[in-house]
Amino acid sequence: MPLTFLSAEHDAQSSPTDGPLPHGQPDHWRRPYRPGPWRVGGAAITLLLAAYLLLSAMIIAMAGPPSGASATAICAALAIAFALRLLRMxxxxxxxxxxxxxxxxxxTLRWREVEAVRTVQQPVKWLGLPRSVQGQALEVLPRRGEPLRPxxxxxxxxxxxxxxxFERAADVLEAWAAEHRTEGAGRRGEGSRRR
Structure with missing residues (x-):
């Protein structure tokens, strides 16, 4: 079973104009970079904890009350859901x-709703923790409303x-935004000329 959320279906070196991948659908959502080792490691530790919880649930079900086994199995299911969501982020x-x-x-923003995608220097969270350090963030500016949180x-x-x-991923994302925003603008211009 292919785990598409683990692999970058779009090579960071390629341009967004490249054709669809042979194993992908042309309208399929892609993450144009691979998940980093910190994200994969955190998910792996969480899945290991879930395995221990499932084993504990089985032992509790054989030896003790079913309510304890059910609670432990629910905790394991939540740990698995957390790990999978962590990998999709x-x-x-x-x-x-x-x-x-x-x-x-x-x-989700349609390309016509995106004003710009750019890299900015600003304080960023270190591994998502409250500690902030000076770094770079990919900023998505919608045409209306507040910028998306980096x-x-x-x-x-x-x-x-x-x-x-990071630089390759930012370049690819900026290229996707530039190409698809100009395509959307061209289609809007053609529609207004037909009227």
Whole structure:
């Protein structure tokens, strides 16, 4: 079973104009970078904890009351859901728009709703913890409303100590935004000329 949320379906070196991948659908959401070792390691530890919880639930079910086994199994299921969501976090793109997947919330913007995608120097959270350090963040500016909270930074779980990978991912995301915003503007111009 392919785990598409673990692999970068779009090579960070390629341009957004490259054709669809042979194993991917043309309108499929892609994360244009690989999850970093910190994110994968955190998910692996969480899944290991879930395995111990499931084993404990089985032992409790054989030896004790079923309510204790049920509670332990529910904790294991929550740990598995947390690990999978942790692996999905990040910025995803498709020809339709840009999606920011957080731990509990997902925001999707169509390309026509995006004003700009750019890299800015600002204080960023170190591995998502309250501690802030000076770094770079990928900022998504919508045409209306507040900018999206940066999820992709050079100190996030995907790019900590991987500055080159952050720069490649930022370049690819900015290229996707530039290309698809101009395509949307061209289509809007053609529609207004037909009227």
């Amino acid at each position: 990040g910025i995803w793109v498709s020809p339709r728009g840009l999606r920011r997947v957080g731990l509990v919330r997902t925001q 999820l992709v930074t050079d100190h996030s779980a995907d790019f900590l100590k991987r500055a080159d990978a």
